[in-house]
Amino acid sequence: xxxxxxxxxxxxxxxxxxxxxxxxxxxxxxxxxxxxxxxxxxxxxxxxxxxxxxxxxxxxxxxxxxxxxxxxxxxxxxxxxxxxxxxxxxxxxxxxxxxxxxxxxxxxxxxxxxxxxxxxxxxxxxxxxxxxxxxxxxxxxxxxxxxxxxxxxxxxxxxxxxxxxxxxxxxxxxxxxxxxxxxxxxxxxxxxxxxxxxxxxxxxxxxxxxxxxxxxxxxxxxxxxxxxxxxxxxxxxxxxxxxxxxxxxxxxxxxxxxxxxxxxxxxxxxxxxxxxxxxxxxxxxxxxxxxxxxxxx
Ligand code: NDP
Numbered sequence: 361x362x363x364x365x366x367x368x369x370x371x372x373x374x375x376x377x378x379x380x381x382x383x384x385x386x387x388x389x390x391x392x393x394x395x396x397x398x399x400x401x402x403x404x405x406x407x408x409x410x411x412x413x414x415x416x417x418x419x420x421x422x423x424x425x426x427x428x429x430x431x432x433x434x435x436x437x438x439x440x441x442x443x444x445x446x447x448x449x450x451x452x453x454x455x456x457x458x459x460x461x462x463x464x465x466x467x468x469x470x471x472x473x474x475x476x477x478x479x480x481x482x483x484x485x486x487x488x489x490x491x492x493x494x495x496x497x498x499x500x501x502x503x504x505x506x507x508x509x510x511x512x513x514x515x516x517x518x519x520x521x522x523x524x525x526x527x528x529x530x531x532x533x534x535x536x537x538x539x540x541x542x543x544x545x546x547x548x549x550x551x552x553x554x555x556x557x558x559x560x561x562x563x564x565x566x567x568x569x570x571x572x573x574x575x576x577x578x579x580x581x582x583x584x585x586x587x588x589x590x591x592x593x594x595x596x597x598x599x600x601x602x603x604x605x606x607x608x609x610x611x612x613x614x615x616x617x618x619x620x621x622x623x624x625x626x627x628x629x630x631x632x633x634x635x636x637x638x639x640x641x642x643x644x645x646x647x648x649x650x651x652x653x654x655x656x657x
Pocket of ligand 1: 630
């Protein structure tokens with residue numbers, strides 16, 4: 361049986377976070393005459409990316425911040441994009457820069473990520489921020505893993521000494537998640553496609569983070585009773601009706617929810633948090649650039 365109490369509601373958590381951001385932005389405005397600004401750059405017309413960019417802009421403004429949208433045609437050259445990033449790096453009204461990925465094939469993603477001023481890199485993908493995070497310095501932290509950490513701390517409080525297993529070692533989720541959980545004093549194992557006896561490794565976890573991209577790969581009997589399960593996976597699978605699809609995570613939800621102490625659903629778990637954390641990162645970036653104390657959000 362699924363007990364509703366053990367479902368972590370990402371939508372409600374994101375709403376709470378946005379409310380705290382709105383409050384922090386109002387205080388910063390009043391005390392320091394500073395309005396945090398987020399520039400979002402989209403190249404091309406990918407429909408999913410257009411929706412993300414629209415939502416990011418809407419939520420930025422709703423929290424009282426300034427939004428700068430740059431929609432460039434698909435034939436934009438890499439140099440034109442790099443020139444825009446240079447201008448945004450130099451613009452004092454812009455505290456955060458997000459280049460929506462994926463970029464068209466003729467643009468080298470790494471060159472674009474490297475061009476963003478690390479202090480304005482609200483996605484946390486710049487190698488300087490990766491290094492800062494790994495060494496425990498003040499970094500811009502990738503939004504999805506930071507959101508997962510916030511949800512875990514909200515649910516469990518102090519994570520010290522807990523056994524954490526992360527399945528997936530990507531640069532945007534698995535590795536930064538590992539750095540964050542080490543920073544929170546967990547004992548961390550990072551599993552991947554070459555890991556032996558993955559079910560046994562998962563069964564050790566007090567905290568299990570799944571970031572694989574394989575629908576419902578992690579089964580209920582891989583989960584230690586009472587564990588907290590964070591499912592980052594977003595997978596589209598055929599739906600009940602012909603021609604329709606539905607979203608599922610990397611964890612077999614019903615089976616896992618019957619064993620777990622707490623679990624994020626898909627959709628409605630980790631997904632809704634990501635944009636809210638992006639806004640939080642923008643506020644933090646603005647405060648650091650202005651040399652004022654960062655609010656606790
Ligand atoms: P990647 O494809 O970059 O990485 C997947 C990882 O899973 C790799 O480390 C890979 O191992 C590992 N893996 C693949 N197959 C297996 C297996 N059979 N057993 C164990 N490990 C395996 O994915 P991302 O990290 O970018 O994303 C992961 C998932 O999270 C996706 O579903 C994505 O859509 C979702 N996502 C959701 C976000 C959100 O906001 N909710 C944001 C970002 C991602 P190896 O390194 O050995 O190949």
